[in-house]
Amino acid sequence: MSNIYKALSIAGTDPTGGAGIHADLKTFQEQRVYGMAVITSVVAQNTLGVKSFEEVSIENISEQIDCVFEGIIPDAVKTGMLASQSIIELIANKLKKNEVKLYVMDPVMVAKSGHHLLHEEAISSLKALLIPLATIITPNIPEAEVIIGKNIHTINDMRNAAKEIVEVYGAKAAVIKGGHMQGEARDILYYNGEIKEFSSARYNTVNTHGTGCTFSAVITAELAKNNSIEDSVKTGKEFISQAIQKTLNLGKGQGPTNHFAYNEKNKGY
Ligand SMILES: Nc1ncnc2c1ncn2[C@@H]1O[C@H](COP(=O)(O)OP(=O)(O)O)[C@@H](O)[C@H]1O
Ligand SMILES: Cc1ncc(COP(=O)(O)O)c(N)n1
Numbered sequence: 302m303s304n305i306y307k308a309l310s311i312a313g314t315d316p317t318g319g320a321g322i323h324a325d326l327k328t329f330q331e332q333r334v335y336g337m338a339v340i341t342s343v344v345a346q347n348t349l350g351v352k353s354f355e356e357v358s359i360e361n362i363s364e365q366i367d368c369v370f371e372g373i374i375p376d377a378v379k380t381g382m383l384a385s386q387s388i389i390e391l392i393a394n395k396l397k398k399n400e401v402k403l404y405v406m407d408p409v410m411v412a413k414s415g416h417h418l419l420h421e422e423a424i425s426s427l428k429a430l431l432i433p434l435a436t437i438i439t440p441n442i443p444e445a446e447v448i449i450g451k452n453i454h455t456i457n458d459m460r461n462a463a464k465e466i467v468e469v470y471g472a473k474a475a476v477i478k479g480g481h482m483q484g485e486a487r488d489i490l491y492y493n494g495e496i497k498e499f500s501s502a503r504y505n506t507v508n509t510h511g512t513g514c515t516f517s518a519v520i521t522a523e524l525a526k527n528n529s530i531e532d533s534v535k536t537g538k539e540f541i542s543q544a545i546q547k548t549l550n551l552g553k554g555q556g557p558t559n560h561f562a563y564n565e566k567n568k569g570y
Contacts, residue, residue, distance in 0.1 A: 306525040307335040309369055310518065311392060312381030312409070313342035313354065313418065319557025320346070320412075320511030321381055325518040327560045328540070332522035337375060339365040342384045342418075348510055348552030350414035356384045359391055366395045376525035377403035379517055380431070386423040393430035403524045406435040406472070407517035408444045413510060413555055433471035437492075437530055439517045440466070442481040453477075456487060463491035474530050476520075480512060486542070490534050497531060501542040508548040508556035515558055516541040539563065 310325035318324070322338045329336030341362055345352040357365075369375065378401050383389050396404055408427060410419045419427070428448060432438060442453050445462045448470065453462055459477045466475040474492035476499075479485075483503075490497040519540045523533035543566055544558035551557055 305335050306522075306527075307337065307373055307375045308518075308521050308525045309337040309339065309375035309378045310381065310521070311339040311341060311366070311378065311383075312514070313344045313384065314340055315344060315346055315511065317347040317552065317557070319348065319552075320514045324511040324514040324557070324560070325379065325381065325521075328515050328518035329522050331540075331560055331564055332519060332526075332536075334522040334525050335373075337369055337373065339369060341388050342382055344382070344418075346412070346414075346416075348554035348556050350554065351412050351416035351418070354384070354418070356388065359387055362388060363391055363395070366392075366399075370395075370399045374399075375401075376527075377405065377521045379405040379407060379521040381407045381514055381517070382409045382418045383423070383427070384418065385420050386426045389423055389426045389430055393426075393434065396434050401434075403436050403521075404434055405517050405521040405524065406431055406438045407513055408438060408440050408448065409513070410444050410447060428470060432466065435472040436524065437474040437476060437520060437534075438466060438472040439476050439478060439513065439520065441478045441513055445477050456489070459487075459489045460491070460496050463489050463496065467491050476534050478513060478516065480509065488534070488538060490531065492530050497534075499534060499538040501538065502546075504542075504545045504548075506545060506548050507554070508550065508558065509545060510552075510555040510557050512541055512545060512558055515544060515560065
């Protein structure tokens with residue numbers, strides 16, 4: 302058997318399997334990376350929206366993380382829904398203590414259904430404590446606006462935001478996702494002083510629940526396999542475009558994406 306690469310997701314749950322930890326583990330598996338998960342928050346949600354969530358205690362999250370690092374050291378770590386300031390503080394300490402070198406930060410703030418998944422007062426610690434640790438941060442447009450405190454209307458605004466998040470807030474790379482714009486779905490990467498763009502057609506579907514989770518999980522899996530930041534984003538974009546285009550049409554509201562589609566196209570299974 303070839304080398305086994307391992308990835309860890311630290312995030313919230315989705316019992317219907319479209320977003321959060323569930324989407325991340327499916328994605329790691331599709332990308333042939335051994336998947337692990339630490340749960341920060343148990344969310345009651347489905348394709349119609351979020352009903353409620355309960356945060357896991359700090360003590361328990363801390364022990365979950367210690368259990369992972371005691372036994373199986375991940376090659377890359379991603380974070381998704383972190384819910385509170387104290388969880389953010391804990392995760393920042395654990396990432397530092399365990400000398401995590403490849404860290405993908407999906408700064409989850411508000412679900413597509415409109416429900417807040419991060420307490421407002423936690424945003425300043427997210428910026429101060431986690432962004433400087435990130436190998437790459439993957440905000441959507443509303444999240445990037447909150448981070449930089451400016452509105453984003455154009456592709457040029459997206460380029461400036463990606464640059465600012467790296468140069469001012471301290472991430473190594475930033476990719477601003479264009480799912481919330483009109484026209485082509487264009488994502489903008491700023492890394493190493495350069496802007497790179499990744500585009501696809503915009504598919505006319507409501508089934509985009511968990512797109513950001515899945516996209517950042519692909520990037521995490523690809524980084525875990527020692528791929529470059531740019532190649533990892535490119536694969537993330539190809540994976541998510543297929544997953545949106547070949548919709549599964551599940552649920553009564555905003556359905557999940559199709560995690561099978563990328564490998565069905567590329568590997569024939
Ligand atoms: N309707 C769509 N058609 C094609 N790509 C899309 C569509 N919606 C989102 N994407 C892509 O999915 C990824 C996730 O983007 P986005 O929806 O902005 O993230 P989030 O789930 O965090 O809000 C990005 O690569 C984005 O360009
Ligand atoms: C646990 C969890 N994490 C993240 C999202 C965001 O996904 P989306 O914005 O597509 O609803 C979510 N709904 N649930």
